[in-house]
Amino acid sequence: MDNSVLQDAILNGLISTQYQGNTLLGPQLLTNNQSSTIWQTLRHELLSCKNFTWSVAFITLDMLVPFKAVMADLAQQGVQGTIITSDYLNFNHPAMFEELQKIPNLTVRIADLNGFHTKGYLFDHGKYQTVIIGSANFTRSALLVNKEWNLKLSSRQEGSLFQQLTAELNAVKHESTVLTSEWIAEYRKNWQPPKTRVTQPEKLKPIEPNQMQQAALGQLSTLIKTGAKKGLVVSATGTGKTYLGAFAVNKYQPRRFLYVVHREQIAKKSLASFRRVIGGKKTDYGLLTGNRHDWNAKYLFATVQTLSQQAVLDKLKATEFDYILIDEAHRAAAPSYQRILNHFMPQFWLGMTATPERMDNQDVFKLFDYHLAYEIRLKDALAAKMLAPFHYVGVTDYEVDGEVITETSKLNQLIVSKRVNYVLNQLDYYGYCGDQPRGLVFCSRQAEAKELAVQFNAANHPAIALTNQSSSQERAKAVEQLEAGKIEYIITVDLFNEGVDIPSVNQIVMMRNTQSPIVFIQQLGRGLRKYPGKDFVTVIDFIGNYQHNYMIPLALNQDNSRSKDQARREVKVPTNFDVSTINFTKVAEEQILASLDKVKLDSMRELRQAYHDLANQLGRAPLLGDFYRYGSVDPRVFAQNSQLNHYGDFLEKMGTELKLTKYERQVLAFLTKELLNGKRPHELILLQCLLRGTCSIDAFKAELEQQNIRVTPAVLQSVDDILSLQFFNVKAGKQLKKDQYGGLPIIDHPDLLTYQLNSKIRAGLESDNDFKCLFTDVLTTGLEIAKQYDLKQAFTLYQQYDRKDVCRLLNWPLDVSAPLYGYRVAEDVCPIFITYHKDAEEKRNAIYNNQLQDGRSLRWYTRTPRHLSSDEVQRLLAGVKEGKPQVKLHLFVKQSDAVGKEFYYLGPAYVQPDSVREELVGPKKKAAVGMDLVLEQPLTPAMMNLLAI
Known part of the structure; x- marks a missing residue:
């Protein structure tokens, strides 16, 4: 870095923004x-x-x-x-x-x-x-x-x-x-801890609903007023689900109430919580379990094992209870729960669960009439301070003979003393909050759990292994010992994913392959309950060379988008949830990215599963807008899928029968492939206006101006080029690309100042409900996606664009993306595309050594052969020496070819005049013109991390 870079940065920060300084180096308020x-x-x-x-x-x-x-x-x-x-x-x-x-x-x-x-x-x-x-x-x-x-x-x-x-x-x-x-x-x-303000003892405090519980209660009341008989509340583990149920029941004031759960221990704790909220005589509350039968209690708390017995059901009338709450409602598809659901006829059923998604594809939402009354997910609960914050660290697992642990590693590799010592060293290094560790260790095999417990004990870290062979008494005793501090760790194989409440847990240790985001969140949730003195929980994930490592960032971020770009961002630039943090060591990060490169997140299998999950929640076939609204698959994933021309194709693969003509399918393909991405909303807005009839140019311009969207003569002409399909009048394979979209202009001009949809589209919209539904779905979804972009500019900083997007957004009359390659010098603009890390040394950027290490500038070369006297170079450099460049440069960069076709927009750039010179480059020493390009907006630390600069 020369002195001028630092000097310009200081001048930019302290003298004037007219100096194009590097914000990474310049004075900055953090x-x-x-x-x-x-x-x-x-x-x-x-x-x-x-x-x-x-x-x-x-x-x-x-x-x-x-x-x-x-x-x-x-x-x-x-x-x-x-x-x-x-x-x-x-x-x-x-x-x-x-x-x-x-x-x-x-x-x-x-x-x-x-x-x-x-x-x-x-x-x-x-x-x-x-x-x-x-x-x-x-x-x-x-x-x-x-x-x-x-x-x-x-x-x-x-x-x-x-x-x-x-x-x-x-x-x-x-x-x-x-x-x-x-x-x-x-x-x-x-040492004495700093004095804190004395507060009222917890036992004397009245229990009041928190802000999120108040919102849930309001939604439940609204649902009941509509005459609904069932409702489902999704509430993240540790967010006060039981108290929320008690508040709801107290508000409803039922004649008799039934609470159904799968464990007697939970039934007893729930009874105590309900009594604390509702109050009343002790005899109003009772249990129906294997050990107790309080048949006449007003508030009855039953285990499903006892209640589902036919002899027990025969003693209880169908209308015995007017309000029934099913806890852990994701279990309700099981036969025992079904007998209960089929027997009783209360005025209202309330289901409560932290994980409505089921790996066995059972439709939990259907059981509650698709009435999702309220949802409190992990991110929202953390932001609302309802859970203990966590610090997740993904570290690489132990190497055996130079190889990291895999799914197929033999048992003796998993329990070798060197691996156990490595694990214990990592647990000690990252630590815990509290006077001693109280940890849950999840591993992959029962024999592994037992041997790990032996070695933990030998290393003076008292531990107990629990498996599905352990009795309920053994499990309860182990939990009691952990809470009392008599042991430090319970080591198990997926046994405590749910249904166990150990608030004092301060370490979660994952020593197994992540195969399900649902299970990952369940296991993470075991440590998130608040507990006196627990300021945070440490989550240590030992990441081996596993096939499913890519699921880790998806689970942590509850990311269902099926977008690889999004997943990469979540690994390279981890998100903080309030004061919780996500951290990957360098090798663990590389293992996750390697796993991500090998998987096809948008495969038909993945999309089919996402479709069924959302259909279960909605009670109908979801549209693109539903996926976007509910934070499921990014609708652009359907557009990018090479097996689908439009979303109607996907619906048909899911078994939906659609009545669409060939031309209607071609129009839907155009809308989906070209406009759904929302990178320019103009065409979508015009088409939406045309659904109501004709639209004048003045009315279109007024609509754009009202929405604060840029409008120029060049943009209006480009919109016309796109919707007339003239932009696509180029070869794509064996036919003109416009012919793939039906060949006909999407819009007609009855006169020079008016737009209207062509007659075939108008007829289809009037007579075909399937076509109209899918047509409007693309428009509304695309306009929602467009809100991610700066609509006053052609490009939005750090958003992604492919070459075709750039041709369109620069208002060029034709899609010339195929021969565009690295750059194209137009009359007043030049987009430059750079792949920052090339795999092959002989490839262009490996030879030309583009650099962005200072976050501000890089050396860039024209194609070869080019000389200072070449016409293209003369046009590119016109006015540069005088400080009045005639061609505006836009810089687009992607990390490597492996990340796909899209480039991040890094903003406008300018040429350093004194850096321009003709050079011989490449193995054949051909002439090119090199120059230093300087970004007008230096890169942020997050973008530098994302591009691995």
């Missing part, structure tokens, strides 16, 4: 918002620095798990760091210092200074240094959600600011000592 957090910036700086020194007064345990994940990767690169902190105000917990000691590539120093309250983060990048100073301590709240202000600055070593900072850090270091175990022991002896 805050926490929806698009970024202070932690994301710190993480990016850590991963790109050569060493770092932090001087920060307060550090909390709850931020160390994601920090350790980064430090583990830095340790592999030999990167060291130093943190200077203190014992100021007794804020820092003794356990926090112990956890810092576990990080081998970190030196911790304790400042011996009164009133030490600094908050500064210095990163040495070799050629320059970056410092972040402001209000944020190294705490979870400060780095993820609080309103904090921090100033980020970059400087050379020779800079006055850096020298001042270095001098201050050296002074602080001089007044500090290296953290030792002896210091921690002495600190712990005298």
Whole structure:
């Protein structure tokens, strides 16, 4: 990096935005918002620095798990760091210092200074240094959600600011000592936690519905008022599902109430919760289990095993209860539950579940008349503070003879002592919240669980293995021992996916292949219940070389889109859910991406399953708009599927009979393949207007202006080119592309100033309900998708476009994407397409060595042979030397050819005039013109991570 890059960045930040400076290097105000957090910036700086020194007064345990994940990767690169902190105000917990000691590539120093309250983060990048100073301590709240202000600055070593900072850090270091175990022991002896405000004891507090429960109760009341007899509530594990049921029953005031659940232990706990909410005499509440038969209780809590017996049902009238609640309602398709559902006739059935999706394809929604009264999913529950936050870390599993564990690894490889030691070291490194670990370990085989328990015990980590052969008494005793702290781990094979409540669990350990997002969320949920003193749960996932690793980011993000691009983003730039974090070590990330590259997320099998899941929820065949509205498959996935011309094709594959003519199918194919992506809404808006009849050009322009959408003569002409199909008047295989879409213009012009749909489409819309339904579905869905884009501009920063999209959005009269390749110099614009990482060394970008490492500029070359005197080059560079370029450059980049046809739009770029020169490039040394391109908007850290720069 030369001095001009840093200089321009500083001038941009401190003098004027007219200087095209690099925002990654320039002065920047860091805050926490929806698009970024202070932690994301710190993480990016850590991963790109050569060493770092932090001087920060307060550090909390709850931020160390994601920090350790980064430090583990830095340790592999030999990167060291130093943190200077203190014992100021007794804020820092003794356990926090112990956890810092576990990080081998970190030196911790304790400042011996009164009133030490600094908050500064210095990163040495070799050629320059970056410092972040402001209000944020190294705490979870400060780095993820609080309103904090921090100033980020970059400087050379020779800079006055850096020298001042270095001098201050050296002074602080001089007044500090290296953290030792002896210091921690002495600190712990005298440490007292900061005083907190005394609150009313929990047992005296009246139970009131929280905000989300209030919303659910309102929806249930509305549903009942409509005359519905059944309703389903989907509520994430730990969100107060039982209390919500009690509030609902109390509001309904039934004559008699029945609660059905699959375990006596849960029935007893639910009874206590209901009594706490509803109140009344103790004799009003009773159990119907194998051990008790309180037949006359007003509020009866029954196990399904007892209630479903025919002799028991015979004693209870069909109308015995006017309100029945089925807990864990996803089980209700089982024969025992069906006997109960078929016997009773209450005024209202309420089903409650955390996981309505079923791996056995049973239709849970149908059992409750497709009435989804309310839904509280994991992300919403975390944001509403209803659950304990989690810190997930995906680490690579142990290597045996150079090979990472796979699904087919032999048992002796899974239980080899070196693997167990590796696992225990990772559990110790990432730690837990609390005085000791209380962990659930999920593994893949029963023999593995038993042997792991033996080795955990031998290593002084008391553990019990539970399998489906363990009795209910053995399971209950193990849970009791874990809660009492007599053991540290319960090791099981999918046994505790649901139906167990151990709020004190502070570690979830996954030592098995993820084969189902449903099971993954169930197991994650075992640790998310709130518990006194539990500020977070640590989730450690040992990721082997598994075929289904791609499911991990999908499960964590509850992503059903079937979009590979979305899944890659979730791995490369993990999302934070409020103060919960997702972290992958570098090797684990590579294993997930390798798995993702091998899978076809949008296969017909995957789409068929998604269709059935959503159809079960809706009680009818879903349309594209339903998939979008319910956060299921991204509708664009159907458009991109080579086996489908339009969504009607898919419906027919699902068994729906449609009456469509050949031409109607061609029109639907045009709408789906060309317009559904919403990247320009103009055509969709015009077609929607034309559903009502003719539309004048003035009325069309007025509609666009009212929606604050850009409209120019060139755009209007391009819309006409698209809807007349002239844009597609190019060869595609053996025929003109426009012929694939029926050959006829979609719109006619009765006169020069009016649009209308062509007569065949009008006739089809008037007489064919299937055609009209599918036609309007594409329009409405496309317009919803269009809301993702900046409709005032042709392109939206960091959105994805393929070459055909670019031709259309630049208002070119023809689709010239086929011969476009790397760039095309038009009259006043030139789109440039760059594949950042080429697989083959002889390929173009491997030869030309495009770089974006400073987040701002790269060296780019024309095609060969080209000279400075070439007409194309002259047009490209016209006005560049004078600072008035005549051709605007738009830069599009994708990571590699493996990610598909779409490129990320990185924004406009300009040529550095003094960088232009003719060079000989490639193995055959052919002439090309090279130049430095500079982005007007430097890349964000997230985009640099996504492109692996």
